[in-house]
Amino acid sequence: MNNYTDQLRLHNLKATPQRLAIADALHIHGHITIDSLYGMMLQKFSSISLATIYKNMNLMIENSFVQEVKLPDTKSVYELSKASHSHLLCKECGEVEDVTIDLTSAIKEASTASSFKIESTALTFVGVCKKCS
């Protein structure tokens, strides 16, 4: 259980117990939905409000401490910001995993074909994970 006090401050966020717990939950679980995060927080703070979760997640996203991951056919999950990477979604169990792959040739191909100046990519592979197959 890491201490995220400094990381929060670096992102201009005061280190409240609720925020530290949110950061821990994201660190431990990797990718979580708002609902499951609320459930986890309730175990630690029996009277935490969903409004507190939403306010903090929004602030954390604005301040680039956290990122939303939009997934096909299912709810978004949230993760701590980190180096650019892609995602794998298991359509059986819903698990989300990170994967880092080289997209330079794909980016080159797409910018040539379109004359867009590409700055980032959002890539999710959908399939079946090892456990489920």
Next chain:
Amino acid sequence: MNNYTDQLRLHNLKATPQRLAIADALHIHGHITIDSLYGMMLQKFSSISLATIYKNMNLMIENSFVQEVKLPDTKSVYELSKASHSHLLCKECGEVEDVTIDLTSAIKEASTASSFKIESTALTFVGVCKKCS
């Protein structure tokens, strides 16, 4: 202005005037949000209900006639189903374009790294389009 009667029937959807107009709007504009679709439909059917839009979009998605495209930092857009492809999103003007690129090596890389059995991909490039740069 194509006639989508048969296409709708192929997807087990009765060809009502509202549905034909939705198909035309998707065909003409490529990628549209629910709101802009509602606006367009209002011009043609002054008393069309938003509920009709939602019911039809949901049916069309279930029957694979239409697909939702989830985009980073902005609302989803909808498009007529077609061969697998990726998307370009202009972060200045919001325009969405289709682009077809070869992802076989990316898929191979990701499945090797993860031991997922990958079945599809959702890829959006974010950048600045020609007009906006």
Next chain:
DNA sequence: CTCTGTGCAAAGCGTTTGCAAACGA
């Protein structure tokens, strides 16, 4: 001490549902 964050309750907004009348096949 000051300003920000928290929890609660209420409001807001997009989406879905139930129903009677209209319509497609």
Next chain:
DNA sequence: TCGTTTGCAAACGCTTTGCACAGAG
């Protein structure tokens, strides 16, 4: 004709807001 679709209004669920009190720095 029969089953589906439409439009309306109400319900719903998720997210945001306003406010008084508590807590971080």
